Amino acid sequence: MKYSLSTLLFAAAAAVVSASPVANFENGFNMGAQNPDGSCKTTADWTRDFQVVQGWSTSTVKYNTFKLYSTNDCDTLKNAVPAAQAVGAKIWAGVWAVDEAKFNAEKGALEYAMQTWGTDWLAGVNVGSESLYRMEIDPVKLAIQIWDVKGMVNEAYKAGVLVGCADTWTSWVNGTNAIVIEASDIIMMNGFPYWQGSTIEQAKDIFYQSIAATKAVINGKPFMIGETGWPTGGDNFGSAVPTVDNLQSYWKSATCALQADNIPYFFFSTFDEPNRSAGVEQHFGVANSDKSLKISLAC
Ligand SMILES: *[C@@H]1O[C@H](CO)[C@@H](O)[C@H](O)[C@H]1NC(C)=O
Numbered sequence: 001m002k003y004s005l006s007t008l009l010f011a012a013a014a015a016v017v018s019a020s021p022v023a024n025f026e027n028g029f030n031m032g033a034q035n036p037d038g039s040c041k042t043t044a045d046w047t048r049d050f051q052v053v054q055g056w057s058t059s060t061v062k063y064n065t066f067k068l069y070s071t072n073d074c075d076t077l078k079n080a081v082p083a084a085q086a087v088g089a090k091i092w093a094g095v096w097a098v099d100e101a102k103f104n105a106e107k108g109a110l111e112y113a114m115q116t117w118g119t120d121w122l123a124g125v126n127v128g129s130e131s132l133y134r135m136e137i138d139p140v141k142l143a144i145q146i147w148d149v150k151g152m153v154n155e156a157y158k159a160g161v162l163v164g165c166a167d168t169w170t171s172w173v174n175g176t177n178a179i180v181i182e183a184s185d186i187i188m189m190n191g192f193p194y195w196q197g198s199t200i201e202q203a204k205d206i207f208y209q210s211i212a213a214t215k216a217v218i219n220g221k222p223f224m225i226g227e228t229g230w231p232t233g234g235d236n237f238g239s240a241v242p243t244v245d246n247l248q249s250y251w252k253s254a255t256c257a258l259q260a261d262n263i264p265y266f267f268f269s270t271f272d273e274p275n276r277s278a279g280v281e282q283h284f285g286v287a288n289s290d291k292s293l294k295i296s297l298a299c
Pocket residue numbers: 037038039274275276277278
């Protein structure tokens with residue numbers, strides 16, 4: 001379905017008076033769609049991986065929601081939704097918003113999943129992930145795609161979930177992207193003090209500065225962390241050093257602060273992914289690729 005921008009603006013204004021969708025998810029993790037050998041996860045693989053993470057829940061945090069990066073690549077939703085339903089987990093669906101063909105395939109895969117399995121498994125949706133940061137899309141076009149998906153998810157399928165966008169704090173504070181904030185029900189901030197070259201001692205403060213800067217420009221909209229994390233292998237970046245001790249320290253300082261402050265988050269990432277390009281990108285898991293935890297998740 002396709003709308004003109006003015007229709008969408010009108011629909012968005014009308015939606016404000018009807019019941020707003022609510023955040024109905026717990027904190028969670030970002031999770032990739034590939035096994036360590038690069039094969040796409042089957043329903044059995046997703047089931048096992050969801051159960052492993054559910055087992056990490058603590059007395060204060062239940063890990064039951066999983067943010068997935070794509071709806072269509074690796075048949076992500078086709079394979080993961082039956083797994084989520086089997087173990088009572090929820091999925092935060094990522095819709096790629098780059099070129100039109102990719103966007104339509106992603107939107108189609110989300111629609112197929114809602115048609116087939118209903119919407120109880122769906123925790124929320126982000127349309128676009130750092131596509132503003134990479135300057136891959138015009139902000140007006142991205143806003144139209146967000147409104148388009150919102151119409152499908154909440155009007156056609158009545159899912160009643162938040163539909164927003166995930167991007168870096170630097171993109172959110174850039175006024176050029178204000179229309180994307182307007183289109184989003186929820187602003188998801190990705191922030192990595194590691195990629196800001198921060199020492200581990202300063203990392204939490206630098207992360208919280210980016211949260212404050214983002215919150216200052218989003219007009220009181222719901223806010224959450226789309227991605228944050230700290231790698232345990234690969235090269236130093238400025239003063240940032242990737243070690244297991246530093247991941248533990250980042251969890252204790254930054255993630256535990258998010259929990260204390262009731263800021264919902266999806267940590268990046270769950271398991272190490274040896275199939276990603278060599279270097280730090282392979283080492284962002286709180287667990288190794290054999291799924292054993294590297295650190296304590298206690299706060
Ligand atoms: C990831 O896995 C795919 C499929 O097994 C393989 O073709 C590709 O070379 C792998 N990439 C890396 C970086 O290991």
